[in-house]
Amino acid sequence: MSDPEGSAxxxxxxxxxxxxxxVETDAFPGESEEGESDRTPGEEREHLTEDVEKDDARKxxxxxxxxxxxxxxxxxxxxxxxxxRSDIAHGYVEAVDASEAEAMDGVYAVVTPWDDVVPDxxxxxxxxxxxxxxxxxxxxxxxxxxxxxxxxxxxxxxDAETADRAARKVTVEYEELEPVLDxxxxxxxxxxxxFDPDEVENKQSGADYERNLESRFEGEIGDVxxxxxxxxxxxxxxxxxxxPYQSHCVPEPHTTIAYTDEDDRHxxxxxxxxxxHTRRQIAHLFDVPVRDVRVTKPRIGAGFGAKQEMAIExxxxxxxxxxxxxxxxxxxxxxxxxxxxxxxxMRMRMKTAVSDDGRIEAMDLYTLSNAGxxxxxxxxxxxxxxxxxxxxxPRVPNVRFEGDVVHTNLPMGAAMRGYGAPQGHFAVESHMDxxxxxxxxxxxxxxxxxxVREGDVDRSVxxxxxxxxxxxxxxxxGLRECIERGKEAIxxxxxxxxxxxxxxxxxxxxxxxxxxxxxGRELGAVRIRMNEDGSFxxxxxxxxxxxxxxxxxxxxxxxxxxxxxxDIVVIASDTDLTPFDYGAYASSTTYISGEAVKEAAExxxxxxxxxxxxxxxxxxxxxxxxxxxxxxxxxxESVTLEDVGYEATYGHDERxxxxxxxxxxxxxxxxxxxxxxxxxxxxxxxxxxxxxxxVFAADCGVAINPALxxxxxxxxxxxxxxxxxxxxxxxxxxxxxxxLGFRQYGMPRxxxxxxxxxxxxxxxxxxxxxxxxxxxxxxxxxxxxxLSNAIRDAVGVRVTELPITADDVRAALDERxx
Amino acid sequence: xxIELELNGRQRTFDAAxxxxxxxxxxxNGYTGPKRGCDTGACGFCTVRxxxxxxxxxxxxxxxxxxASVETIEGLGxxxxxxxxxxxxxxxxxxxxxxxxxxMIMRSKALLEENPDPTETEVREALxxxxxxxxxxxxxxxxxxxxxxxxxxxxxxxxxxxxxxxxCEAPPWSQGGGDTE
Ligand code: FES
Ligand code: FES
Numbered sequence: 001m002s003d004p005e006g007s008a009x010x011x012x013x014x015x016x017x018x019x020x021x022x023v024e025t026d027a028f029p030g031e032s033e034e035g036e037s038d039r040t041p042g043e044e045r046e047h048l049t050e051d052v053e054k055d056d057a058r059k060x061x062x063x064x065x066x067x068x069x070x071x072x073x074x075x076x077x078x079x080x081x082x083x084x085r086s087d088i089a090h091g092y093v094e095a096v097d098a099s100e101a102e103a104m105d106g107v108y109a110v111v112t113p114w115d116d117v118v119p120d121x122x123x124x125x126x127x128x129x130x131x132x133x134x135x136x137x138x139x140x141x142x143x144x145x146x147x148x149x150x151x152x153x154x155x156x157x158x159d160a161e162t163a164d165r166a167a168r169k170v171t172v173e174y175e176e177l178e179p180v181l182d183x184x185x186x187x188x189x190x191x192x193x194x195f196d197p198d199e200v201e202n203k204q205s206g207a208d209y210e211r212n213l214e215s216r217f218e219g220e221i222g223d224v225x226x227x228x229x230x231x232x233x234x235x236x237x238x239x240x241x242x243x244p245y246q247s248h249c250v251p252e253p254h255t256t257i258a259y260t261d262e263d264d265r266h267x268x269x270x271x272x273x274x275x276x277h278t279r280r281q282i283a284h285l286f287d288v289p290v291r292d293v294r295v296t297k298p299r300i301g302a303g304f305g306a307k308q309e310m311a312i313e314x315x316x317x318x319x320x321x322x323x324x325x326x327x328x329x330x331x332x333x334x335x336x337x338x339x340x341x342x343x344x345x346m347r348m349r350m351k352t353a354v355s356d357d358g359r360i361e362a363m364d365l366y367t368l369s370n371a372g373x374x375x376x377x378x379x380x381x382x383x384x385x386x387x388x389x390x391x392x393x394p395r396v397p398n399v400r401f402e403g404d405v406v407h408t409n410l411p412m413g414a415a416m417r418g419y420g421a422p423q424g425h426f427a428v429e430s431h432m433d434x435x436x437x438x439x440x441x442x443x444x445x446x447x448x449x450x451x452v453r454e455g456d457v458d459r460s461v462x463x464x465x466x467x468x469x470x471x472x473x474x475x476x477x478g479l480r481e482c483i484e485r486g487k488e489a490i491x492x493x494x495x496x497x498x499x500x501x502x503x504x505x506x507x508x509x510x511x512x513x514x515x516x517x518x519x520g521r522e523l524g525a526v527r528i529r530m531n532e533d534g535s536f537x538x539x540x541x542x543x544x545x546x547x548x549x550x551x552x553x554x555x556x557x558x559x560x561x562x563x564x565x566x567d568i569v570v571i572a573s574d575t576d577l578t579p580f581d582y583g584a585y586a587s588s589t590t591y592i593s594g595e596a597v598k599e600a601a602e603x604x605x606x607x608x609x610x611x612x613x614x615x616x617x618x619x620x621x622x623x624x625x626x627x628x629x630x631x632x633x634x635x636x637e638s639v640t641l642e643d644v645g646y647e648a649t650y651g652h653d654e655r656x657x658x659x660x661x662x663x664x665x666x667x668x669x670x671x672x673x674x675x676x677x678x679x680x681x682x683x684x685x686x687x688x689x690x691x692x693x694x695v696f697a698a699d700c701g702v703a704i705n706p707a708l709x710x711x712x713x714x715x716x717x718x719x720x721x722x723x724x725x726x727x728x729x730x731x732x733x734x735x736x737x738x739x740l741g742f743r744q745y746g747m748p749r750x751x752x753x754x755x756x757x758x759x760x761x762x763x764x765x766x767x768x769x770x771x772x773x774x775x776x777x778x779x780x781x782x783x784x785x786x787l788s789n790a791i792r793d794a795v796g797v798r799v800t801e802l803p804i805t806a807d808d809v810r811a812a813l814d815e816r817x818x
Numbered sequence: 819x820x821i822e823l824e825l826n827g828r829q830r831t832f833d834a835a836x837x838x839x840x841x842x843x844x845x846x847n848g849y850t851g852p853k854r855g856c857d858t859g860a861c862g863f864c865t866v867r868x869x870x871x872x873x874x875x876x877x878x879x880x881x882x883x884x885x886a887s888v889e890t891i892e893g894l895g896x897x898x899x900x901x902x903x904x905x906x907x908x909x910x911x912x913x914x915x916x917x918x919x920x921x922m923i924m925r926s927k928a929l930l931e932e933n934p935d936p937t938e939t940e941v942r943e944a945l946x947x948x949x950x951x952x953x954x955x956x957x958x959x960x961x962x963x964x965x966x967x968x969x970x971x972x973x974x975x976x977x978x979x980x981x982x983x984x985x986c987e988a989p990p991w992s993q994g995g996g997d998t999e
């Protein structure tokens with residue numbers, strides 16, 4: 001069967017201006033063909049907008065792809081670690097008795113907060129740039145425990161089974177303190193205090209630990225109060241929204257192997273999105289030089305932000321130092337569900353004023369974020385609640401955005417795919433729909449009138465920053481085409497109502513935006529080197545978390561160098577072997593690391609042209625690369641890259657290795673855009689609903705590998721579907737977790753997914769590599785607002801809390817009918 | 819204790835502790851294709867076939883497979899000689915991080931042997947115990963349906979990486995012999 005959105009239909013894509021010229025990858029043998037020499041690289045695309053096979057696909061389907069835990073065979077004396085975690089929500093560890101565990105056969109070490117090998121230093125586990133925009137508020141092992149799951153001690157033993165048994169023999173005595181679990185209650189002056197201010201370094205703006213505030217922030221454009229005062233009362237709408245915890249459900253649990261090699265260098269094979277940040281953080285924490293730390297990322301079982309954290313590496317390293325042998329630490333699924341990282345729960349309030357002719361005059365958004373026990377990514381995620389969705393409406397003259405980030409004795413939020421934007425879009429895009437309906441406007445037309453257009457100047461993205469360095473011009477925006485094509489695909493204008501009386505059908509839409517990297521806070525670097533046979537090694541710091549980034553890097557390099565992607569060997573994400581990169585987060589990999597690849601390839605290409613000029617006896621500026629050759633447009637003469645490789649490497653009078661370096665950083669972060677549509681049928685008696693179809697139309701600039709882009713969209717929608725319908729964690733009133741496995745957590749299965757249609761709307765982003773923007777996070781934002789809007793459309797009630805259950809809908813219907 | 823089993827068509831003997839589950843024994847002996855995602859039979863990443871049936875190896879006591887025939891992902895094709903199901907996953911871009919894929923493929927193989935021409939609903943039901951966090955399942959379901967066509971001989975076989983690309987030379991396994999069973 002053929003995928004309707006796949007490459008088979010590529011040539012028919014109405015938007016693909018250049019798709020019809022695309023060359024079939026497999027038709028390209030690297031040999032010269034007739035007519036090839038009039039190809040101009042850069043104008044056509046040989047390896048872009050092509051579904052080039054994912055470079056690790058074959059080893060994945062054969063089971064040969066190696067993830068961290070699969071490296072055990074390299075380490076004959078590998079020990080297994082196990083973490084002992086707090087079973088109270090708040091208190092102090094008074095004593096740890098490990099004597100029984102230590103006496104057990106096969107136990108190599110037990111470490112506690114007081115051990116010499118355990119640094120007594122405040123740090124942040126957030127895999128962010130330096131200094132992290134997250135407070136340094138945690139320690140490797142914790143005397144002051146702040147949630148059920150805080151690591152207190154750890155064991156290294158012969159094998160996992162022995163480590164488990166030993167861990168159960170370790171007894172911990174606590175002085176218990178009253179916990180605080182509700183973020184509103186936490187800011188009361190008499191609420192239990194979770195941090196002493198002197199327990200925290202690198203505090204973030206607005207921190208007030210007397211009130212459990214990790215951060216408080218605000219920003220304003222224009223004068224929001226005045227705009228509300230001037231507006232007609234009946235054209236001012238205020239709404240409130242609430243979102244729950246969400247688990248990454250990262251397929252491969254956090255896993256790391258820590259060892260010291262024969263050169264006395266501290267090494268990690270680890271499931272991380274941020275090898276270079278981890279290297280720096282380990283060096284700082286353990287007081288060793290950066291150069292003596294090596295972090296290698298093998299294949300990883302995805303990250304979704306859970307692995308944008310140095311969550312377990314320091315514990316593994318301390319165990320390794322104590323046990324004096326390599327240690328593997330692998331989290332259990334249970335730990336993933338209560339002790340690792342989550343999406344921050346939030347409560348949001350949105351208020352807008354609308355003019356008589358349907359223009360938005362003012363927007364005011366407030367968020368209260370529950371950071372949980374630690375502040376990793378707390379402020380920055382909350383910032384993105386506003387700075388991602390508000391830029392959908394950049395022409396609104398008065399905008400205010402404020403937030404409080406509050407600690408509670410619950411698990412910590414952290415980075416999770418979307419990074420505040422899923423919460424923000426639920427508030428903003430459900431709100432906009434509600435506004436339109438209350439003012440008797442068509443929700444789609446209302447959006448089209450106010451939403452971003454090419455050429456707009458967007459200040460709201462920088463609303464929390466001083467000055468206008470990060471104000472951005474929108475250079476590519478396919479939002480209107482996303483809306484039009486999405487409407488058509490879902491049948492927006494012709495929804496047929498079901499025959500049965502109690503069943504009502506509705507369609508909802510949400511607009512979406514994200515960024516492409518963190519503006520002004522990214523760096524990606526690359527080196528390309530040529531081999532004598534005309535192939536290349538591409539050393540790139542960028543991190544493939546399973547998305548296919550390595551494949552995309554190869555496509556970009558091949559496109560510039562004029563070779564086949566198979567002729568590029570990608571070496572990625574090893575701090576010893578590759579140039580630097582900030583890592584895979586904030587949807588930065590294609591836009592930042594991909595651009596660095598392009599720059600490096602362009603530099604190498606200059607050298608190819610130099611050698612081509614020499615060999616063809618023609619000026620370099622008359623030459624081009626393509627089809628595995630350097631060729632002359634004018635004469636039709638060519639030399640193969642292999643000839644160039646041998647000549648450059650072994651030439652008689654002159655030799656060089658053809659190299660190219662790229663190092664990319666920018667203040668730009670162009671938003672990709674999307675429109676999510678949901679078609680729902682609601683049973684008015686029970687409140688039960690069924691999603692009939694979901695359509696997602698995305699503008700990610702030029703899709704370098706459309707099949708991989710579709711995969712990102714479909715997977716993002718999966719997470720978003722869960723967020724809307726079935727996710728969430730529960731705790732008892734002492735802060736004990738009640739969701740501890742896949743069976744209790746509502747991760748959608750094959751049978752839970754409605755039909756999904758994916759539409760790629762191509763635009764060209766002039767600042768991106770070959771016109772590309774990001775895609776990975778955008779599709780996690782859409783289903784909650786689109787579903788809430790669809791239910792509103794179907795039965796006229798508004799659900800404001802996630803996940804949306806039949807009971808919520810039923811309760812809203814009861815309210816309506818009262 | 820010692821466990822004797824037929825593993826991917828070969829007679830093997832492994833040392834094991836009584837408390838071991840099959841997943842531990844497989845992984846310890848280099849069969850790292852089956853993945854550990856939960857250890858409680860709730861994710862399907864460790865799916866293998868025991869006497870033909872799809873089973874979660876993380877909750878299968880190793881003693882239970884003594885004398886049984888076990889098939890893991892390692893028993894299917896290799897990278898230049900993919901089994902049609904593997905090829906269909908590759909060609910349909912039905913994988914991202916890949917952590918769920920060995921289990922998905924083993925589950926799909928069991929399905930297609932029992933029901934060579936499943937409907938989409940049947941595929942979705944058969945795979946419903948196997949989680950995937952990356953793909954949204956769409957391309958996986960498409961790959962399994964495509965694999966059924968390939969195995970029934972009514973689709974062009976093109977393990978060339980182009981989703982749905984046609985007109986390629988048939989890869990070697992189409993001449994038979996890809997399956998090691
Ligand atoms: S590891 Fe066996 S089902 Fe999850
Ligand atoms: S591909 Fe990552 S879990 Fe399925």
